[in-house]
Amino acid sequence: MIKPNAKPTPEEIFNFPCDYPIKIMGKDRKDLHTEMCCIIERHAGEIHPSQITSRKSSKGSYISYTVRITATSVVQLNSINKELQDHPLIAYIL
Template sequence: MSNDLKDLLDFPCRFPIKVMGEQHPDFQTTIYEVVRVHAPDLERVDIVARDSSGGKYISLTVNVMAVSREQLDSIYMALSSHAMVKVAL
């Protein structure tokens, strides 16, 4: 992330992370646990789920209270490397 982009965020701040994957009964719980390692104050109400029109995929918006760029980088790395996650934005 360039310094210009880094300056756009004033920490701490609420930061939405989009996570997409195939429908699975444990997807939301798994993503909650992965993110909570890096954002211990995350609550289940901070996650909003939306199914795709065909029902094959699920999209989560995870609203974290970000305290640093490094924390966000850690969350993205953990999500991107998880087998259930197709995309993390």
């Protein structure tokens, strides 16, 4: 329960476990998809192709992915985000 005038914790906001979209953008290279999946699977288990959607940029140079996972904790999400941010093929994550 959130106390009046208290800032809610991430656990109170997300109500784990929950469906969580991870949005990733980078240069349109085949290995981006593979690397992204390896990182996420290391922390969230196997990803089924139905959990991934993609969209190419208008000029086709970049691609964005949305990967839906079942998030289990803030620690898990922070670990995924940190590893994705550190990867050279990934330009942005949301």
